Amino acid sequence: MSGPVRRRLREAAGTLRLTASSQKAVRQRNASAWLLPEDGARFDHRLIEHMRRFDDTEEVDLVVVGCGAGGATLTQRMAHAGWSVVCLEAGPFWDPDTHWVSDEAGSHHLYWTEPRVISGTDPVPMGSNNSGRGVGGSTVHFAGFVPRLHPSDFSTRSDDGVGADWPIRYEDLRPSYERIEQELPVAGQYWPWGDPHAYPHAPHPVGGNGEILLRGADALGLNARVGPVAITNGRFGNRPHCIYRGFCLQGCKVNAKASTLITHVPDALAHGAEIRTEAMAVAVETDPQGRRALGVRYLRNGREHLQRARTVAVAAYSIETPRLLLNSANRRFPDGLCNDHDQVGRHLMVQGAPQTAGRFAEEIRAYKAPPPEVSCEDFYETDPAADFKRGYAIQTVSPLPITWAEHVAAQGHWGHDLRRYMQDYVHWATLGALCELLPLPGNRVTLSGQKDRHGLPVADIAYSQCDNDRAVVRAARATMERLLRAAGATEVITIERYAHLVGGCRMAARPEDGVVDGDLRSFAVPNLLITDGSVLPTQGSANPALTIMALVDRAAERLVAGARGGPPERGRP
Amino acid sequence: MRGQRPPAGHRVPSGESGRRYPHFDVLDQVPDWDPATAATVVGRLARQPDLRFFTPAEEATAGALFDRLLAQDGPPGAPKVPVLQMVDARLAEAQTDGWRYADMPEDGDAWRTTLAALDEDAAEQHGAASFADLAPERQKELIRAVQDLHGKAWHGLPAQHVWSLWTRYACTAFYAHPWAWNEIGFPGPAYPRGYQRLGVGLREPFEAADADPVDPTGGRGTG
Numbered sequence: 001m002s003g004p005v006r007r008r009l010r011e012a013a014g015t016l017r018l019t020a021s022s023q024k025a026v027r028q029r030n031a032s033a034w035l036l037p038e039d040g041a042r043f044d045h046r047l048i049e050h051m052r053r054f055d056d057t058e059e060v061d062l063v064v065v066g067c068g069a070g071g072a073t074l075t076q077r078m079a080h081a082g083w084s085v086v087c088l089e090a091g092p093f094w095d096p097d098t099h100w101v102s103d104e105a106g107s108h109h110l111y112w113t114e115p116r117v118i119s120g121t122d123p124v125p126m127g128s129n130n131s132g133r134g135v136g137g138s139t140v141h142f143a144g145f146v147p148r149l150h151p152s153d154f155s156t157r158s159d160d161g162v163g164a165d166w167p168i169r170y171e172d173l174r175p176s177y178e179r180i181e182q183e184l185p186v187a188g189q190y191w192p193w194g195d196p197h198a199y200p201h202a203p204h205p206v207g208g209n210g211e212i213l214l215r216g217a218d219a220l221g222l223n224a225r226v227g228p229v230a231i232t233n234g235r236f237g238n239r240p241h242c243i244y245r246g247f248c249l250q251g252c253k254v255n256a257k258a259s260t261l262i263t264h265v266p267d268a269l270a271h272g273a274e275i276r277t278e279a280m281a282v283a284v285e286t287d288p289q290g291r292r293a294l295g296v297r298y299l300r301n302g303r304e305h306l307q308r309a310r311t312v313a314v315a316a317y318s319i320e321t322p323r324l325l326l327n328s329a330n331r332r333f334p335d336g337l338c339n340d341h342d343q344v345g346r347h348l349m350v351q352g353a354p355q356t357a358g359r360f361a362e363e364i365r366a367y368k369a370p371p372p373e374v375s376c377e378d379f380y381e382t383d384p385a386a387d388f389k390r391g392y393a394i395q396t397v398s399p400l401p402i403t404w405a406e407h408v409a410a411q412g413h414w415g416h417d418l419r420r421y422m423q424d425y426v427h428w429a430t431l432g433a434l435c436e437l438l439p440l441p442g443n444r445v446t447l448s449g450q451k452d453r454h455g456l457p458v459a460d461i462a463y464s465q466c467d468n469d470r471a472v473v474r475a476a477r478a479t480m481e482r483l484l485r486a487a488g489a490t491e492v493i494t495i496e497r498y499a500h501l502v503g504g505c506r507m508a509a510r511p512e513d514g515v516v517d518g519d520l521r522s523f524a525v526p527n528l529l530i531t532d533g534s535v536l537p538t539q540g541s542a543n544p545a546l547t548i549m550a551l552v553d554r555a556a557e558r559l560v561a562g563a564r565g566g567p568p569e570r571g572r573p
Numbered sequence: 574m575r576g577q578r579p580p581a582g583h584r585v586p587s588g589e590s591g592r593r594y595p596h597f598d599v600l601d602q603v604p605d606w607d608p609a610t611a612a613t614v615v616g617r618l619a620r621q622p623d624l625r626f627f628t629p630a631e632e633a634t635a636g637a638l639f640d641r642l643l644a645q646d647g648p649p650g651a652p653k654v655p656v657l658q659m660v661d662a663r664l665a666e667a668q669t670d671g672w673r674y675a676d677m678p679e680d681g682d683a684w685r686t687t688l689a690a691l692d693e694d695a696a697e698q699h700g701a702a703s704f705a706d707l708a709p710e711r712q713k714e715l716i717r718a719v720q721d722l723h724g725k726a727w728h729g730l731p732a733q734h735v736w737s738l739w740t741r742y743a744c745t746a747f748y749a750h751p752w753a754w755n756e757i758g759f760p761g762p763a764y765p766r767g768y769q770r771l772g773v774g775l776r777e778p779f780e781a782a783d784a785d786p787v788d789p790t791g792g793r794g795t796g
Contacts, residue, residue, distance in 0.1 A: 243767025
């Protein structure tokens with residue numbers, strides 16, 4: 001047998017092993033999908049009615065700020081391990097049946113729209129692809145692409161002389177990636193890039209947009225694969241199959257696309273966690289010497305409360321997490337909690353996400369099927385021949401009319417010109433790149449002079465690109481235009497965008513270089529963890545949700561083990 | 574639900590409408606939508622709330638600005654997508670996108686400031702009392718002048734951030750409306766029915782073919 005044939009057989013065997021394996025272990029670890037109703041409703045309201053409720057004065061084992069990708073995963077893991085957990089969420093407990101609509105403008109309430117200020121030479125407009133609000137956080141409206149980071153992402157400083165090395169390796173995270181991929185679950189073809197791996201669900205059929213990317217890649221001799229998406233392809237517990245409705249970014253009314261509301265919250269509630277909604281965190285409280293976190297002060301129904309806890313975890317997103325630490329300044333930490341080394345809020349990252357659309361004589365109708373369909377990671381790694389370090393990934397994106405109008409208007413079209421262009425909607429296929437922009441110390445969250453409704457200073461987000469950033473975005477754009485033309489596009493138009501904020505409280509080997517260690521424990525306050533995307537030292541070209549959940553899965557495992565082994569030691573790597 | 578549809582109102586009244594999807598009406602699908610979605614979308618056809626945010630002077634200027642940006646230039650009294658009312662409601666409720674450029678005021682103030690600036694331009698260049706008093710062609714010239722400034726300042730604000738504010742609010746309102754979906758062949762909400770015929774060139778029974786597939790780019794291929 002030739003090498004390629006052997007490789008394909010190995011891939012097929014790996015896929016078969018994973019897709020045909022029993023779900024018993026998954027269900028034992030996290031029964032969320034089996035705790036959803038079977039009667040067509042999308043959430044079992046009895047779980048909320050019967051939710052355990054703690055008193056503020058009761059010192060719980062853990063209080064978590066934020067119920068998104070990181071916060072909900074930690075809440076589930078620790079409740080499952082027997083800890084008493086309260087998760088504070090600023091937004092509501094969503095009911096997919098009544099609160100979510102199959103409509104773009106009607107989904108505005110899914111996003112975090114409290115005021116923020118954006119500055120720098122390349123300011124980052126916060127679109128709907130950024131943070132969320134309510135139980136599930138941004139996983140409610142993320143597209144659902146869940147690629148892993150590549151092994152090379154963990155050592156870009158050593159290998160490429162850019163970015164930062166992580167205090168952990170890819171291998172440390174692999175078992176967590178595998179566990180989370182089974183729990184979401186992820187559908188896709190065998191993944192040939194990075195650390196090659198199979199997915200638990202088969203790839204979805206593709207719509208017109210995905211077909212175009214596959215066609216273009218084929219014509220250019222590039223690799224493209226269907227997936228990886230956190231969308232069920234087949235039944236999983238009581239979650240049904242995807243119906244290819246195309247409104248993934250508006251909250252999945254089907255329960256096919258994963259959000260932590262349905263993948264981790266049900267099991268957390270069944271294990272006695274309390275998710276306290278409409279609770280806006282104000283500050284993390286410490287003892288007078290700043291040696292231990294005592295709990296979290298928060299506003300609810302107009303009153304301030306303090307939830308006491310033996311351990312505190314902050315998972316409020318890359319902007320609100322640094323903001324909360326900066327707003328938690330006290331005598332011991334005059335410049336913000338955990339900010340002894342001026343690291344809080346720094347090295348904020350966002351992926352360059354240029355979007356290129358191509359015009360086809362055929363009808364593409366990109367609004368059908370989930371926007372996340374097909375990816376290409378051929379340009380992910382550093383290319384020694386290129387004039388930049390690191391790289392980019394290319395994925396399908398399928399703008400609905402309002403988003404598409406922004407794309408067209410950004411070309412300068414308005415008036416009759418805009419209306420004519422918009423009527424051509426069904427003929428366009430759209431690709432998006434995720435470009436690895438480098439972590440820079442000047443890209444940071446600080447407190448602005450402006451205050452929000454609660455009287456809390458709002459975040460100022462300064463962002464400026466470096467030459468490497470501009471070069472990688474340029475290259476990605478050129479590749480997308482080439483792909484679309486190879487697929488038969490007669491015209492291509494590109495707009496500049498950003499996606500996916502991470503960093504701002506990065507993990508590091510030493511306190512001088514970051515805010516938390518590899519277990520997500522803050523260097524300054526041993527019983528304070530940060531469990532969201534703000535801990536990422538680099539971002540790769542992957543959508544961050546899976547990595548956030550995997551990091552939290554690993555941190556939770558260490559936290560559970562540590563509890564058995566006594567109080568945590570300081571200064572571990 | 575269907576009874577709530579205004580009579581003979583599914584076309585956007587301008588020269589752009591109804592050319593490519595002459596018989597397509599997304600509102601025929603309302604019975605197939607889930608109740609939450611149907612209520613949201615059909616609500617856009619109902620009478621909109623009275624203005625609460627814009628002053629009368631701002632109302633006149635904003636109304637003219639939206640009509641030009643979105644080419645809603647039908648005869649007076651003809652039905653149109655109520656963009657002015659939709660934007661007014663958003664601003665009255667401070668329903669922003671959750672961010673502002675550091676060199677721009679909060680959205681509500683930014684709207685008031687830029688509408689006043691349009692009136693100033695109209696006064697200075699044409700001696701008019703309001704931007705709304707100008708002929709549509711003159712209005713378009715003033716709008717185009719702002720667009721052409723790109724990164725330069727316009728009345729002390731960066732013109733490209735003003736342009737972004739105007740077009741974002743205008744497009745978000747207009748393309749939220751089912752009449753606009755009819756014009757572009759978008760079948761709107763898709764729950765619980767979903768889609769079954771996926772792929773290039775494939776249509777569901779309720780999707781209409783493009784009757785006049787003219788390439789608006791003229792196949793220029795300029796990128």
